[in-house]
Amino acid sequence: MAIESILVTAASGNIGKRLIPLLLSSFPSAKLVLPTSSASRLASYTSNPRISIEEGSITDPQWLEHLCTSHAVNTVFLNVTGTDELFTAMNALDSFQRSGTVKHLVYVSGAGDWTSPAGIQALFERHTAAHVLVKTVVEQKLQYGGFHFTWTVLGPTLFFDNDLRFPNLLKNGYYDIPLGSAGVSRVSCADIALAAVKAIADGGKTLGGKKIALGSLQQYTDVETAGLWSEALGREVRIRAANVEGWESFEVASVALAGKVWGREIALMYRVFAEDGWGMSAEEYAFQVQVLGKEPERYRDWVVELAKGEKDGMESARSCEASG
Template identity: 50%
Template sequence: MPQNFLITAASGNIGRELLPLLQPLEGARVILPTSNASRLEKVLPPPIDGSAEFIIEEGSIRDPSWLQQQLVKYEVDTVFLCLTGQDELFTTMNILDCLARSKVVKHLVYISACVDFTTPKGVQELLSHCSAGHILVKIITEQKLLYGNFPYTWTILRPTLFFSNDLRTKRSMLGANVYSEPLGEMGVSRVAPSDIALAVKNSMVNNEKWANKHVCVGTKQIYKGSEIAELWSKAIGKEIKMLPITEEGFESFEKRIVPFTGPEQGRELRLMVESFASRKLEMTSEEYKDQVELLGKEPECYETWIQKVGASWQE
């Protein structure tokens, strides 16, 4: 039976990978709310016969009345929710309520983070190591989905650290031989945005199978900061050093990123990378097995991605 999807952040890192995966779904309608229709139009896949119908609606998902009207208008049964920003908590809670009030939505796919937000132990461990608000907000959201008695099911995806974050350090690596995000030596799993998009698509299409489940997405192997620097050194043919996990290193990272993100988000990202200095970002073997089942394949290889990107930089 054809589905009606509503996709948030369709022009973002995950959204750009997701739209081509939805295109072959004949008879499906894909509703794309956006505050900038002209920008979104540029990333839409070219139309083909027998493909899903993409419908752009210009407006703000932060306006609950407007969003609820779109859900009802298009009889949306499945929603992909990917949010970040200073008002993430207000917006997320309003959207969860809108989905319930619409009386048409049957399933939600929500992007969280690779942490156990459902047990006291998981929450306490996170709170003791992390002060980044865009991560801590996931605690409230996941708890609300668990205990909110909503009339729709959900799948919570927990991606690890994006491959594409490394692209932010290109200028620093090529110019100063420094990987400019101090990731430390505890180790982090990495994830390709394309794998997150595939997990979104599969959990939306097969929503009954993945109803009310949490799935981590990322590499089974975790990478220390020194290992990441070594991989980039080999890929671009010059020795790369990781920024040290010192006050000076974190300060340097924050100062470098603030001109692009603004001071509030710059500090947010600093708080996130500081947390990697004191805790591992990884998944269990059972969580990895669930991911492979959802994706229908092994996740993309981080080392292979670095090699390809490094080769393109040298060209």
């Protein structure tokens, strides 16, 4: 399938800002259609003749269908989040079907078996976070919806970047998230973007109907994570305990960061990760390496690089103070 016009949702997000340059270089004749609620977020792309920035809301199915037909979109990267995620995702799938132009879809979900009876039962027994549960509904709709387009699901684990959502880590040497002792796999947004490009290039030929788990084979515990940051920053990084007091204080911190609805959601999600862990099998890891064409980026390397930049920034600030 010739990649002619690619619609990319969440283009200004952590994955999107890594994905757009890869798409431009990987598909030199393709047009990129970037729907956004705020065109100013994508201002750096306005001078590129191959990019069409469309301001509107992807929660509007009629508008989304119009974008697909007017730009002859044949490939879609769908990354959806928010309190209206279920409505948005389902309406989007219907819009792609109605357009008649879309031939392949790449959808961002989460790592794990979220479609088999046993997998669904395990997920619903343990998870209450709606933004986790909605993705199994979307995956099942892809499986059983009878769409005329092919699809590939990306299943990332916990993003490296999530460490930076709370300001205490670099500012006060305190790791806010109570990861617990079960351990979680970690993934870079760059590798998610690379996997998306590989799936788009494949066009459903070999990866159609498949899910690609993305992340590390190692599952990092709270102690291991704090140890990596302590070593990299050159100072002690303390952890929030995964106990009753820790979960209560974490929810307070999450609410302060993201509001009551998302604050509870975040706490619910991380509590299951802390108790059950989150990772992938050796077979899933090997498949990931095959798709990416390389080993995934290492969490340790990302921590070291980020910490170096933080320390360099602090040294620069001290130098300015001294010279002032």
